[in-house]
Amino acid sequence: MEKLLLFNPSKCTGCKTCEMACSLSQTGVCNPASSRRRTISFDEDILDVPMQCMQCGNAACMNICPTQAIYVDPETNAKIKNPDKCIGCRMCMIACPFGAISVDPLTNKIVKCDLCLGDPACAKFCPTGAIEYVPADAYSLTRQREAIKEISKMMSTIAKGGA
Amino acid sequence: MINVKVGSFFTLKEILGGNNQEVKLKTENSTVKGLLKELSDRHGEKFKKQLFDPKTGEVKFYRIVLNGRQCHDFEAPLNDGDRIDFYPALAGG
Amino acid sequence: MYGNTGKIAKIDLNKGTFTVEDTTPYLKKYLGGRALNHILLFRETDTAKVKPFDPENVIVFGAGPLGGTTWPSSGRFQATFIAPLPYSGWGDSNVGGAVGPQLKFAGWDNLVIKGKAAEPTYLYIEDDKIEFRSAKDLWGKGIDECMHTLHTRHLGSEVILIGPAGENLVKFAMLRTHRTSSMGRTGGGAVMGSKNLKGIVIKGTKGVKLADPNKFFELSLQCQRDLMDPNFGMVHSLTYKIMSKYGTPGITRLIGQTGMVPIKNWNECGLWAQDGELVEYIGDKVWQRNDACYTCPVHCHGAYRIEDPVYGCFSGGPEYETTCALGHKCLEPRSKVVLKINALCNDLGIDTVETGNLFATLMEWTEKGIIDDKFTDGVHMSWGNGDGMIALAEKIGKIEGCGKKLSEGPYWLAKELGEEAMKYVYHQKGMCATGVETRSTIGSMLQFALSPRGSHHLSGLPTAEWVNIPAIAVHITGFAEAGDIRSYHPEGKARLVQFYENLFELPDSLGICKFNFGHLGYWHDRPEDIEKMWDYFTKALLYSTGTTFTKEELMEIGERAYQIERAVITMRGIRRQDDMPNWKCLNQECPGEHPAGPNPLPPIDKEKYEKILDKYYEIRGWTQEGVPTRKRLEELGLKEVADVMEKKGVIPGKSKPQK
Numbered sequence: 001m002e003k004l005l006l007f008n009p010s011k012c013t014g015c016k017t018c019e020m021a022c023s024l025s026q027t028g029v030c031n032p033a034s035s036r037r038r039t040i041s042f043d044e045d046i047l048d049v050p051m052q053c054m055q056c057g058n059a060a061c062m063n064i065c066p067t068q069a070i071y072v073d074p075e076t077n078a079k080i081k082n083p084d085k086c087i088g089c090r091m092c093m094i095a096c097p098f099g100a101i102s103v104d105p106l107t108n109k110i111v112k113c114d115l116c117l118g119d120p121a122c123a124k125f126c127p128t129g130a131i132e133y134v135p136a137d138a139y140s141l142t143r144q145r146e147a148i149k150e151i152s153k154m155m156s157t158i159a160k161g162g163a
Numbered sequence: 164m165i166n167v168k169v170g171s172f173f174t175l176k177e178i179l180g181g182n183n184q185e186v187k188l189k190t191e192n193s194t195v196k197g198l199l200k201e202l203s204d205r206h207g208e209k210f211k212k213q214l215f216d217p218k219t220g221e222v223k224f225y226r227i228v229l230n231g232r233q234c235h236d237f238e239a240p241l242n243d244g245d246r247i248d249f250y251p252a253l254a255g256g
Numbered sequence: 257m258y259g260n261t262g263k264i265a266k267i268d269l270n271k272g273t274f275t276v277e278d279t280t281p282y283l284k285k286y287l288g289g290r291a292l293n294h295i296l297l298f299r300e301t302d303t304a305k306v307k308p309f310d311p312e313n314v315i316v317f318g319a320g321p322l323g324g325t326t327w328p329s330s331g332r333f334q335a336t337f338i339a340p341l342p343y344s345g346w347g348d349s350n351v352g353g354a355v356g357p358q359l360k361f362a363g364w365d366n367l368v369i370k371g372k373a374a375e376p377t378y379l380y381i382e383d384d385k386i387e388f389r390s391a392k393d394l395w396g397k398g399i400d401e402c403m404h405t406l407h408t409r410h411l412g413s414e415v416i417l418i419g420p421a422g423e424n425l426v427k428f429a430m431l432r433t434h435r436t437s438s439m440g441r442t443g444g445g446a447v448m449g450s451k452n453l454k455g456i457v458i459k460g461t462k463g464v465k466l467a468d469p470n471k472f473f474e475l476s477l478q479c480q481r482d483l484m485d486p487n488f489g490m491v492h493s494l495t496y497k498i499m500s501k502y503g504t505p506g507i508t509r510l511i512g513q514t515g516m517v518p519i520k521n522w523n524e525c526g527l528w529a530q531d532g533e534l535v536e537y538i539g540d541k542v543w544q545r546n547d548a549c550y551t552c553p554v555h556c557h558g559a560y561r562i563e564d565p566v567y568g569c570f571s572g573g574p575e576y577e578t579t580c581a582l583g584h585k586c587l588e589p590r591s592k593v594v595l596k597i598n599a600l601c602n603d604l605g606i607d608t609v610e611t612g613n614l615f616a617t618l619m620e621w622t623e624k625g626i627i628d629d630k631f632t633d634g635v636h637m638s639w640g641n642g643d644g645m646i647a648l649a650e651k652i653g654k655i656e657g658c659g660k661k662l663s664e665g666p667y668w669l670a671k672e673l674g675e676e677a678m679k680y681v682y683h684q685k686g687m688c689a690t691g692v693e694t695r696s697t698i699g700s701m702l703q704f705a706l707s708p709r710g711s712h713h714l715s716g717l718p719t720a721e722w723v724n725i726p727a728i729a730v731h732i733t734g735f736a737e738a739g740d741i742r743s744y745h746p747e748g749k750a751r752l753v754q755f756y757e758n759l760f761e762l763p764d765s766l767g768i769c770k771f772n773f774g775h776l777g778y779w780h781d782r783p784e785d786i787e788k789m790w791d792y793f794t795k796a797l798l799y800s801t802g803t804t805f806t807k808e809e810l811m812e813i814g815e816r817a818y819q820i821e822r823a824v825i826t827m828r829g830i831r832r833q834d835d836m837p838n839w840k841c842l843n844q845e846c847p848g849e850h851p852a853g854p855n856p857l858p859p860i861d862k863e864k865y866e867k868i869l870d871k872y873y874e875i876r877g878w879t880q881e882g883v884p885t886r887k888r889l890e891e892l893g894l895k896e897v898a899d900v901m902e903k904k905g906v907i908p909g910k911s912k913p914q915k
Contacts, residue, residue: 252722
């Protein structure tokens with residue numbers, strides 16, 4: 001079964017370890033600006049969202065690239081940038097609905113997540129499990145169980161005649 | 164037989180199955196030492212690892228509090244209705 | 257350079273310019289962060305003479321070689337300056353959040369800020385550039401609003417800000433960097449305010465280079481896993497369990513058991529009936545989620561929003577120190593009142609610890625008839641008057657009415673009111689104590705009394721004394737008595753305190769959190785686990801900086817850093833009498849409800865205490881008046897410090913003393 005890199009904002013504490021792990025693993029330098037993923041903070045809402053490349057099935061970046069520089073890794077299904085074909089036009093940055101493609105200021109090149117070729121550093125390092133690299137069905141089953149807990153709380157309130 | 168109540172926090176609480184556990188002790192074992200043996204028998208390695216130094220066998224890290232005062236004499240008799248609390252020694256900030 | 261960035265910025269607020277110094281020569285002797293701050297402060301201003309609000313005073317900020325990396329809890333940031341609150345003048349505060357890392361990412365290790373801007377200013381640091389921008393639109397406004405404005409104006413930046421309290425030179429004004437992360441103690445906010453410096457905004461895109469990225473990656477991952485492992489020692493795993501859900505307030509009852517929690521302005525101690533309400537209410541019912549500092553798996557902070565017509569507020573925290581200062585010390589049991597005052601202090605920019613101690617002192621002075629309601633503009637400071645505390649906090653931040661004189665803090669107020677008033681001020685060297693009743697543990701008494709910045713546990717809380725595991729005390733000092741909280745064993749306690757004082761310099765010099773440092777090592781059950789900590793840190797330094805440090809070299813850096821602090825405060829007049837416990841500690845017993853330890857706690861035995869002090873001075877290489885000797889300073893490579901001390905006439909020598 002394919003593994004998916006997924007995130008859960010309700011578990012995120014805003015620690016930014018993911019940005020450190022990503023940039024260190026990919027570039028050898030600890031630098032959030034070089035990280036392929038960024039955790040966005042919304043102070044007033046007490047919310048942090050670990051934004052990332054969603055490795056879309058019908059990827060806008062792949063579709064828009066004029067030189068077909070983005071290809072699918074058959075092992076992981078990741079959408080990977082081929083540096084030899086990339087002309088640095090940045091159309092992929094514009095096309096991506098998640099803002100997941102960026103320019104690494106240390107190299108001035110376009111960078112995107114390649115799932116660390118199947119061993120994502122961010123998921124390894126995330127201390128709360130807000131970022132997980134899990135088989136697709138395991139993820140859904142876990143979320144369904146969590147949802148059931150919430151639903152059953154609701155059901156018992158309704159059954160008691162309260163709201 | 165006497166009944167005593169055992170209080171604990173966090174990790175030890177999980178091992179003992181909750182705060183305010185009721186424990187029955189045979190009269191001949193109704194001392195703190197006897198209680199520790201009873202809890203060791205009941206909860207095994209997990210409890211022993213928490214409470215006893217592996218080299219000396221002495222209680223370490225936890226303070227044993229009997230009816231609200233720290234107890235140093237484990238041979239002292241316990242009475243029916245006594246309360247024993249395990250307080251972990253801690254630091255803070 | 258690896259680990260450290262290699263650059264120190266020396267900023268001149270008068271001229272609006274800056275120069276760059278190379279960090280490289282400092283690494284082996286100082287590491288970075290705090291210890292480097294010390295020598296930079298020493299060199300950049302006349303630490304013996306300069307007054308806190310003089311433009312010639314310098315505020316030094318530093319991160320550290322492990323700051324801003326994958327190392328767990330790599331978000332710490334240190335400020336060092338000459339301070340207005342403690343009469344020792346030693347300014348020292350440290351903070352979490354994410355500012356330290358951002359400074360590293362911008363390519364800077366330390367900032368040395370001197371002078372005074374002509375108008376309200378904020379520094380904007382973006383990678384190599386440092387700009388002096390107008391803060392006219394921010395001056396007078398609360399930190400919450402300014403933080404939002406600057407975060408919006410400079411997307412992706414981190415900020416250090418003062419509030420109205422700092423602008424108004426409140427002696428215990430603080431600097432804030434995050435929802436709740438503050439550089440609270442000693443009045444750094446006022447020093448920034450005296451320089452017309454509203455804040456510093458930092459944005460960095462250069463990153464931190466490491467000598468061996470792969471090995472550092474693996475080691476830091478292992479470190480994080482050990483920190484979170486429930487089997488990695490009992491002390492550690494228990495602390496992690498509590499802090500990660502309830503934050504520091506979660507430990508209240510556990511330290512209360514030995515009488516260590518102060519109650520009612522240090523007149524009582526131990527467990528308080530209202531503990532549950534204050535402590536569990538917050539972690540279980542109020543926090544919307546746990547907040548983390550940079551790369552921290554402990555996430556011991558929390559954020560709250562309270563809907564209430566009177567006490568409504570939105571802020572972060574509180575710490576145990578805050579619930580203890582505003583709750584236990586003042587007898588205010590209502591959580592939402594304490595949370596409201598915490599939010600006010602966070603916004604106005606005042607230190608909750610000194611604020612709580614101030615209120616508690618005012619309550620005792622009121623009870624004893626030393627002050628009347630006129631002193632506090634009609635606010636009757638009876639025990640537990642949380643609404644009065646709210647009213648006064650506002651006045652202090654804005655120095656309105658009685659707020660102006662209250663902004664001096666309890667020690668300086670008592671200096672005006674007289675000896676009787678001073679008896680009730682629970683201070684050391686002019687700053688009031690954090691939430692540790694020092695009559696309960698003898699080693700802590702010594703450490704608090706010696707602390708260069710005044711009464712505080714972070715100069716080196718001797719935790720081996722608390723954890724009730726004699727093997728740890730023997731491992732550190734050679735004496736089992738060192739681990740007995742009631743013992744006055746001179747050499748045992750002296751060595752215990754010296755060890756922790758040297759040790760505590762290190763996390764602040766590396767840029768990491770003491771909880772991480774503690775969890776890995778000195779809060780352990782077994783000596784071999786303490787040695788594991790050294791293994792971790794020597795490797796971390798090798799893989800990050802490329803330089804080898806031994807455990808002995810690291811402890812020597814700690815000793816060196818501590819001796820600089822002592823040198824500065826002795827030049828400013830500190831002597832043996834300033835290392836003695838305060839009036840309550842020496843003269844008053846302390847009753848309370850607590851299962852362990854004697855009840856009441858007796859006062860400190862002066863004679864026995866002085867024997868420990870004698871021994872401590874001896875092993876530190878100080879005179880019996882507590883002044884460092886040239887011999888000791890030179891052994892530590894601090895000849896320049898000895899030379900200045902000799903010029904000032906503080907240590908004997910051939911040069912004619914300058915005044």
